[in-house]
Amino acid sequence: MDALGDPTRRAIFERLGDGPRAVGELASELPVSRPAVSQHLKVLKEAGLVVDTAQGTRRLYRLDPDGVGAVRAYFDTFWNQALAAFKAALEQEVD
Amino acid sequence: MVQATGAEVRREITVNAPPERAFSFFTEHFDAWWPRSHHIGEAELAEAFIEPHAGGRWYERGVDGSECDWGAVLAYEPPHLVRLRWQLNGEWAYDPDLEHATEIEVTFTPAGDGTRVELVHRGFERIATGETLRREVSGEGGWGGLLKRYSESLGAS
Numbered sequence: 001m002d003a004l005g006d007p008t009r010r011a012i013f014e015r016l017g018d019g020p021r022a023v024g025e026l027a028s029e030l031p032v033s034r035p036a037v038s039q040h041l042k043v044l045k046e047a048g049l050v051v052d053t054a055q056g057t058r059r060l061y062r063l064d065p066d067g068v069g070a071v072r073a074y075f076d077t078f079w080n081q082a083l084a085a086f087k088a089a090l091e092q093e094v095d
Numbered sequence: 096m097v098q099a100t101g102a103e104v105r106r107e108i109t110v111n112a113p114p115e116r117a118f119s120f121f122t123e124h125f126d127a128w129w130p131r132s133h134h135i136g137e138a139e140l141a142e143a144f145i146e147p148h149a150g151g152r153w154y155e156r157g158v159d160g161s162e163c164d165w166g167a168v169l170a171y172e173p174p175h176l177v178r179l180r181w182q183l184n185g186e187w188a189y190d191p192d193l194e195h196a197t198e199i200e201v202t203f204t205p206a207g208d209g210t211r212v213e214l215v216h217r218g219f220e221r222i223a224t225g226e227t228l229r230r231e232v233s234g235e236g237g238w239g240g241l242l243k244r245y246s247e248s249l250g251a252s
Binding site: 071072075076078079080081082083084085086087088089090091093 | 103104106107108110111112116117120121127128129130133212214216219
């Protein structure tokens with residue numbers, strides 16, 4: 001599963017990097033409907049990237065402060081890119 | 096693709112070259128394939144090196160001649176395995192505290208006419224704990240910012 005492979009989820013993740021947000025705030029900042037934002041947040045939550053807390057009547061989402069999921073997701077994508085670059089450069093040399 | 100578990104990342108790729116060539120290209124010619132966008136010095140990246148022996152340095156040299164360590168070579172067993180200590184934190188800065196170091200192991204296995212290259216990066220729980228990370232996550236240069244830089248580099252490549 002590549003939780004950050006989707007551009008909208010990446011955008012949501014980046015917004016949450018600036019500070020906690022409610023679903024409605026994210027939906028107003030991004031060209032996405034509230035139900036879609038909720039769906040993306042669910043995926044990010046399952047990946048261990050974000051956590052949510054109830055605050056009064058609303059639910060606030062923020063990056064998981066333990067951060068293991070975030071670090072892992074980051075390096076997962078990073079090494080994928082780096083190894084692809086390795087393969088490309090190597091095979092160019094061989095040919 | 097190998098499934099990642101816990102606080103580690105596993106990635107693999109098959110390349111069209113024998114293990115000897117793949118291994119030496121990965122290590123001795125590290126500079127030839129490493130994504131230029133990823134480095135830690137203030138100056139632009141001139142060259143990056145993995146010294147080809149156990150105990151060797153893993154470092155970069157900027158265009159201004161300044162050198163920055165990334166970590167060290169823990170094991171060097173051509174053409175099968177190289178293990179590296181990664182000492183960069185979430186902001187791509189060198190962290191000399193070994194308690195925070197993570198580890199990367201790369202193995203090279205013959206696969207048909209080519210080589211299967213498997214990379215495991217483990218120990219994220221060591222950098223992803225405590226005040227440091229909390230600060231990084233909430234701060235301006237946090238993982239969000241790092242990811243943003245990464246998406247930008249993807250867009251640029």
